[in-house]
Amino acid sequence: MWTSSRTRLRRLEASWQQPASRSSHFPWVARYYDHVQHEPAYYRLPDQTWEDLNGDLLFELLDATVSRVGQQCLYHRLRSPLADESALHAFDAAATLLAQQPVARGQALLALDQLTADETYFLADLISGEPLPTLPGARFAPLLALGLLATLLGGFWLPVLWLGTGTFTLINTVFHFWQRTRIQRIVRPLMQLGRLHRAGRELYRAALPLRPLEPLAAPLARLGAILRRVAFFQVEDNLGVLELLKALLLLNQLVYARCRVAVQQHAPAIRAVFEAVGYVDCALAVASFRQRHATCVPHFGPAAEGIRLQAGYHPLVPGCVPNDLTLSGQGVLLTGSNMAGKTTFMRTLGVNALLAQTIATCPATAYRAPFCRVLTSLTLADSLPTGKSYYLVEAETMRQLLLACDAAPGSYLLLLDELFKGTNTQERIAANKAVLAYLQPRSWVVAATHDGELGALLESCYVEYHFCETVTAEDWYFDYRLKAGPLTTRNAIRLLARLHYPAQVIADAQALSATLATRAQPDSAQPSTPEELISVADLTR
Structure with missing residues (x-):
């Protein structure tokens, strides 16, 4: 359903000012952090410390992000402390700007609202530079497609070749449907690249004075080159003609092979846009947190x-x-x-x-x-x-x-x-x-x-x-x-009494405590060495 920008902005602004509580699916939220946590950095917060500081609850309190990309970047930011005062000052300036300038905030909210689908979580899989999975038998796809075309055209001069066309049709159709589900699963993040590109382009054109947006022109251009290949997977065909061509000529397999190479080559550009978009969303979330809580700048x-x-x-x-x-x-x-x-x-x-x-x-x-x-x-x-x-x-x-x-x-x-x-x-x-x-x-x-x-x-x-x-x-x-x-x-035994422990238990505990205290601190001497202090501690327990 189409919704006007003004209506969307009112909804987004209300959500920014008072975010609704939402449960986070942390395996997806942590996907970006999991990919980059082994890269050199000043520090990565260990799992035990993250748990001790109630990190997941802290993240949910701070999470006023709009996009799934922003969620992932906020989680990564919280687990990756910096020792760079300049970078922290720049982030503080970004959060302050978005809090104080409603127009800039509105432009950012509308741009980020394009990245709310759960499939967006899987964009993080494209930034590492690692190749996408290879399809089984992928090297045979060009040969099978050429074989079908060759026998089909050659049959006009030598009709017996059309028997080969029938054979290739059967093989290619089986090959296509065998790999169709696998390809659909693998290209899920590729299908979100267009939304990432549009969000990054809108933020860049808004000319917000934020450090990560300044060098974004070149990465956006490189990302645009990938989109022309990815667009093939987004074409809808109600008549079934395209699906037939995909099955006969193995177009899914051939286009995927080219996308696989392009994504690996342009992974740095994808990452630059991903992190710039996430940076803006993180700054929005922190600006919201500052509005709701008493805070200071360190x-x-x-x-x-x-x-x-x-x-x-x-x-x-x-x-x-x-x-x-x-x-x-x-x-x-x-x-x-x-x-x-x-x-x-x-x-x-x-x-x-x-x-x-x-x-x-x-x-x-x-x-x-x-x-x-x-x-x-x-x-x-x-x-x-x-x-x-x-x-x-x-x-x-x-x-x-x-x-x-x-x-x-x-x-x-x-x-x-x-x-x-x-x-x-x-x-x-x-x-x-x-x-x-x-x-x-x-x-x-x-x-x-x-x-x-x-x-x-x-x-x-x-x-x-x-x-x-x-x-x-x-x-x-x-x-x-x-x-x-x-x-x-010492109030431990008094607390037991307040909790209505049996009177005999309280009386015995108080009597023994008084006896141990007397034995531990005789009038004649006070413990003065570590060994004596430890010995006294044993007596009082």
Whole structure:
């Protein structure tokens, strides 16, 4: 059904201002990223870190893109942080322009609206320069087509050759229908090249002052040369004449062979148009995100200035309480009970660092930091298929982090939650102390723990912060405010009482806790060495 441009623009503008939630088919959305992730780059966010930062949910929150190409480029951008301040400033300028200039935004929305079919996801298959699949028996297609024509024409001088025409007709027809479904599946992305070309051409002609659109004239011209061949597959024939010719002369196979060569030759042009179109769509999505959320533009400085986050919040947490943090010289050790906000705060810091270097936008009032690579260990789990215990998964993950920091010291921001909790108390504290002390000179570290003893063991290289809760006889609540210093209260047993555990359980737990605390802190001496601190920790557990 035909719809006027004005009606389409009203619909697109409303969707841009308040995007409707939509579920994403991530294997298709990630198709472009999967093709290019092994190319040289400053950084690619590992799967574990992407999962720890709730990357899929973050993508869906940001996804106000119009086109499938834009979706794929946004996903790729979020997983490929940059260390190029000029490129990030240019992207910020693009998002700002599209937010502030309705005419430019309208032109971009209408151009991108041509690339909404699901088949557009498969355009990413054409940008790698790898050849399209070869058809079985493709080298025989020219011979079979020539054989049919030769016997057909030769039969006018030697009629017996028409027997060969009949044979070739049968062979070619079988060959055609045998490969027709395969060809239709392979050419799906080719059928979208025309839409990609039109979208790129309209964006280029709109003369938007965006960096990727400036050199687009030559790639558009090269892409246009492919379209003349691809157009053959888009011709509709209601009378069946063309289908008959395709079957007899194997036209599908012959044209596909030429398209296959052309696509491989012009893959850089296809990619240039694809990425330019996706860039504009990403900038539109970020402009929409900025309209809906309180954000700031990040600033980047030398490592000596540290990382400074002001009123940072997590955009996936409704009503998230903002917090400040400065990382300069020392690492940060977070303590606090479960649900108090430790992990959410670490995710907040990680999301701000990630978005700063991908979309030049931070959910905070101010963010200043050096360029860094985010690595996390927040949501590990044991692996049943490989038979790995939780502790072994932890140990292997931390080994990878240690190797990464050794290879590029000073370039990582590490967010670590309760390391080595899959083992006993004494060895957990000892391993934590050793690993965190090793990492601190080599990276920016924020680590959460329930082991308060680590504060004393690491006081020379870590500063302590904590989150706490308030427990009353009737209720408990968290203020989610980051506070300086170690946690000085314990409310775990009081929470059990608030949850109506049996009175005997509560009384026994309180009595044993008091006994252990007395044994751990005798009046005559205070623990002063790491060994004594670890021994005390054993007594209190």
